[in-house]
Amino acid sequence: xxxxxxxxxxxxxxxxxxxxxxxxxxxxxxxxxxxxxxxxxxxxxxxxxxxxxxxxxxxxxxxxxxxxxxxxxxxxxxxxxxxxxxxxxxxxxxxxxxxxxxxxxxxxxxxxxxxxxxxxxxxxxxxxxxxxxxxxxxxxxxxxxxxxxxxxxxxxxxxxxxxxxxxxxxxxxxxxxxxxxxxxxxxxxxxxxxxxxxxxxxxxxxxxxxxxxxxxxxx
Amino acid sequence: xxxxxxxxxxxxxxxxxxxxxxxxxxxxxxxxxxxxxxxxxxxxxxxxxxxxxxxxxxxxxxxxxxxxxxxxxxxxxxxxxxxxxxxxxxxxxxxxxxxxxxxxxxxxxxxxxxxxxxxxxxxxxxxxxxxxxxxxxxxxxxxxxxxxxxxxxxxxxxxxxxxxxxxxxxxxxxxxxxxxxxxxxxxxxxxxxxxxxxxxxxxxxxxxxxxxxxxxxxxxxxxxxxxxxxxxxxxxxxxxxxxxxxxxxxxxxxxxxxxxxxxxxxxxxxxxxxxxxxxxxxxxxxxxxxxxxxxxxxx
Numbered sequence: 453x454x455x456x457x458x459x460x461x462x463x464x465x466x467x468x469x470x471x472x473x474x475x476x477x478x479x480x481x482x483x484x485x486x487x488x489x490x491x492x493x494x495x496x497x498x499x500x501x502x503x504x505x506x507x508x509x510x511x512x513x514x515x516x517x518x519x520x521x522x523x524x525x526x527x528x529x530x531x532x533x534x535x536x537x538x539x540x541x542x543x544x545x546x547x548x549x550x551x552x553x554x555x556x557x558x559x560x561x562x563x564x565x566x567x568x569x570x571x572x573x574x575x576x577x578x579x580x581x582x583x584x585x586x587x588x589x590x591x592x593x594x595x596x597x598x599x600x601x602x603x604x605x606x607x608x609x610x611x612x613x614x615x616x617x618x619x620x621x622x623x624x625x626x627x628x629x630x631x632x633x634x635x636x637x638x639x640x641x642x643x644x645x646x647x648x649x650x651x652x653x654x655x656x657x658x659x660x661x662x663x664x665x666x667x668x669x670x671x
Numbered sequence: 672x673x674x675x676x677x678x679x680x681x682x683x684x685x686x687x688x689x690x691x692x693x694x695x696x697x698x699x700x701x702x703x704x705x706x707x708x709x710x711x712x713x714x715x716x717x718x719x720x721x722x723x724x725x726x727x728x729x730x731x732x733x734x735x736x737x738x739x740x741x742x743x744x745x746x747x748x749x750x751x752x753x754x755x756x757x758x759x760x761x762x763x764x765x766x767x768x769x770x771x772x773x774x775x776x777x778x779x780x781x782x783x784x785x786x787x788x789x790x791x792x793x794x795x796x797x798x799x800x801x802x803x804x805x806x807x808x809x810x811x812x813x814x815x816x817x818x819x820x821x822x823x824x825x826x827x828x829x830x831x832x833x834x835x836x837x838x839x840x841x842x843x844x845x846x847x848x849x850x851x852x853x854x855x856x857x858x859x860x861x862x863x864x865x866x867x868x869x870x871x872x873x874x875x876x877x878x879x880x881x882x883x884x885x886x887x888x889x890x891x892x893x894x895x896x897x898x899x900x901x902x903x904x905x906x907x908x909x910x911x912x913x914x915x916x917x918x919x920x921x922x923x924x925x926x927x928x929x930x931x932x933x934x935x936x937x938x939x940x941x942x943x944x945x946x947x948x949x950x951x952x953x954x955x956x957x958x959x960x961x962x963x964x965x966x967x968x969x970x
Contacts (some may be wrong), residue, residue, distance in 0.1 A: 465821065517706065520698040521715055524744060528793070528800035530782055537785045544789075545745045548721075554697050561706075597926025601814070601871035608818050609716040611869060613928040 455570050455583045456506065457590055460617040461491055462564035465517075466605030467557055471637060471650060477557040479606070481514050482657065485664055486639040487606055488567045494603035495614065496590045500577025508662040509566040513624045520556040524548050563605065566617045591616065623660025631657040638669050673884040676816070679923040680870040680886075683914045683934050684719075684822070684893055687863045687948055691906015692830075692856070694718045702857040703830045710827030712862050716819040719866060722896035724792050727888060729899055731791070740888075743790045743798060783813060787879045794879045795889065816875040817889065822866035825936050826945060830857050858906060861946045867931055872921040890915070890969055911948055913969040914955065924963045933959040 468480040468487050485505040492503045524546060536544045573583060593599065594616040603612040625631065633655035641649040653667045686693075694714040695701035704713040724742050731740035787794045797815030834855045840846040875881035890913065897908040916930045935954045942950040960966055 464823075515708075517708070518698070519704075519713075519715065520696065521717055522697070523717070528743065528786065528798045530779075530800045533782050533786050533800065537782055545741070545743050548744050556698065561708075593922065596924065597929065598920075598922035598924070599871075600873045600922070601816070602818050602869035602927060604818070608814075609820055611818065611820050611867070611927070613926065615926060 455587050457492075457569055457587075457594065458617040458621075459492065459495075459567045459569070459594060459614055460511075460564070461567060461603070461605075461612045461614045462511075463605055463610055463612045464562060465610040466560040466563045466612075467610055468560075468606040476555055477559075479516070479558055479560050480636055481560075481633050482510050482636075482655070482662060483508055483563075483565050483567075483605070484637050484639075485653075486637060488565075488569065489639065491567065491603040491605075491612055491614065492569055494601050495599045496586075496593050497600070498577075498581070498586065500574055500581045501571040501586050502574050503569050503571050505567060505569045505664050507566075507568040507664060509568070509621045509623050510625060510657065510660045510662070511564040511566060511621065511623055512562055515561050516558055517561045518556055518558050520554055522548075522552055523555050524551045525553040526551050559610070560605075566621050625657065625660030628657070628659060633657055633662075635670070638664075638667075641671070673882045675880055675882050676870070676872050676875050676886055677921060679872050679918040679921060681916045681918075681927050681930050682868045682870075682893075683912070683931060684866040684868070684910060685863060685912035685914075685936065685953065686822070686866070686897065686908060686910045687861065688859055688905070689861050689907040689947075690858050691908060692858055692904050693862070693864065693908060695857075695904070700857075702832075703828065703859050705828060705830065706823075712824035712828035712859065712864065714822040714864055714866070716821055716866075719819055719822065719896065720792075720796055722900055723795075723889070723892045726892040726896050726899055727791050730891075739788060740791045741789055742792050743786075744792060783878075784880075787813065791885065791888070794881050794885060797879070813878060814874055815879055816871045816873075816881045818869045818871070820867050822864040824862045824864050825951065826862070826938060828859050828862045830859055832857055856904065861950075863911070863936070863945070863948065863951055865936060867927075869927060876921070894970060910970065912953055915967045915969055916960070917965040917967070919963040919965075925961045930960060930964065933957070 466479065466483070467477060468484050469477045470480055485508070488505045488508055489503045526546065528546070532544060571586060573581070594614070597615070603614055604610050605612050635652045636655040638651040638653040641651055649671055651669045651671055653669050655662060692701070692703050693712070694704050696704040704715070705711070706713055724744065727740060728742040728745070731737050734740070783800070786798070786800065793813055793815070795815050795817045797813040799812045832855055834853055836851040836853055838851055840849065840852055893913055894910055897905070897910060900908070914934055918924045933956045935956065937952050937954070938945055939950055939952055945951060955966065957966070
């Protein structure tokens with residue numbers, strides 16, 4: 453079809469949080485498809501297209517490290533903000549001394565992946581849009597290093613460098629026939645905005661490649 | 672308010688520490704953070720963001736335009752925020768909040784913009800505001816344009832344990848048995864750290880309205896972030912170099928890593944144990960930077 457891209461991404465750290473271990477964050481062994489989609493969307497996205505991840509190549513051995521940080525445990529209260537906005541006399545800030553909590557994160561270090569993906573047109577595309585146009589824009593951005601915002605590996609403090617992958621891909625697990633990574637998050641289902649549901653799949657890495665075409669998605 | 676920024680930026684910060692602890696690790700008894708495998712020192716992104724917030728809060732405290740430069744996440748003053756209180760104030764409850772959304776479909780955007788225009792840290796770094804999620808009124812996760820990575824030292828660091836004594840004893844009982852108490856602190860004799868950051872003009876334009884004035888304040892805050900942060904633990908810390916790359920477009924002209932690679936920081940030849948900034952050289956390979964990218968050394 454000619455609308456597929458291969459993007460090489462790399463960085464010092466990565467944190468693809470497991471939803472079951474979110475308080476003290478713990479990363480998945482490899483990048484999730486939803487995170488890969490997020491990276492592509494950071495480079496180029498338009499309502500008229502939807503990125504679909506085909507394969508994820510794991511180019512560096514999986515290594516972990518851990519970081520414990522002081523974090524705040526609460527979010528900005530929108531209720532509070534609204535009442536101040538409407539003229540309410542309230543203090544509007546968060547005290548990091550009161551709301552502090554120490555949390556560890558188990559993160560990946562020194563990662564490199566190749567994301568193989570293609571896009572599908574959606575009905576939100578404008579009349580003049582066509583796959584060739586979108587493809588050209590994406591390729592130009594990859595070649596020139598342009599991006600909407602800097603892509604990142606799971607969390608914004610772990611920036612992801614990116615470039616178009618034109619060389620032959622050698623994964624770090626060529627010798628490993630099959631490695632079962634268990635159930636992993638596939639993506640979130642946003643079809644009903646009031647009830648966003650996670651989707652999972654059984655991740656099996658074959659010779660360092662996570663193949664996501666025709667994978668069974670469990671809700 | 673001045674105009675929203677129109678260019679993508681990348682920046683490199685070099686800062687050093689002398690006989691101090693730049694960022695304690697709660698997992699290791701507050702010793703300086705070290706990558707256990709390589710021995711390089713780390714300073715987290717949030718540590719630096721805290722300093723930037725503190726600086727902005729201090730300089731804008733009594734300024735004329737203080738209203739637009741408030742800081743949301745503060746270090747002091749407890750605060751009791753109850754959703755129910757806000758509900759009462761609005762005269763709504765869990766059920767009627769849905770109607771409010773119907774009446775004013777832009778309510779969530781309004782709150783978001785209100786928060787962004789009032790709070791410098793939300794405008795810059797973003798914030799998560801999702802308490803309205805029940806009614807799908809979601810003023811959302813504001814992603815700020817400014818993104819910082821972890822800072823890492825140029826060379827592996829040694830953390831030194833310093834044992835100290837004090838003559839004042841806390842409890843009467845202890846005072847009967849001993850005349851001094853021992854304490855300890857960890858210091859790094861010397862280390863030069865490098866942090867890298869990114870600013871997305873697109874996020875500034877679409878969401879937070881991060882302006883040219885805000886950007887100037889950010890540079891000022893980065894340059895001075897340790898000047899107002901002296902303490903017994905920190906020792907002597909200073910920002911030595913702030914190198915800013917200004918792209919000619921919103922989307923940028925070249926990959927960020929190429930610009931970062933153009934800044935080479937090396938230990939001088941013959942220096943085995945760096946103990947001062949002068950033991951390092953900072954070289955910028957200008958030929959590796961595209962013509963359209965404007966490079967400035969802010970210090």
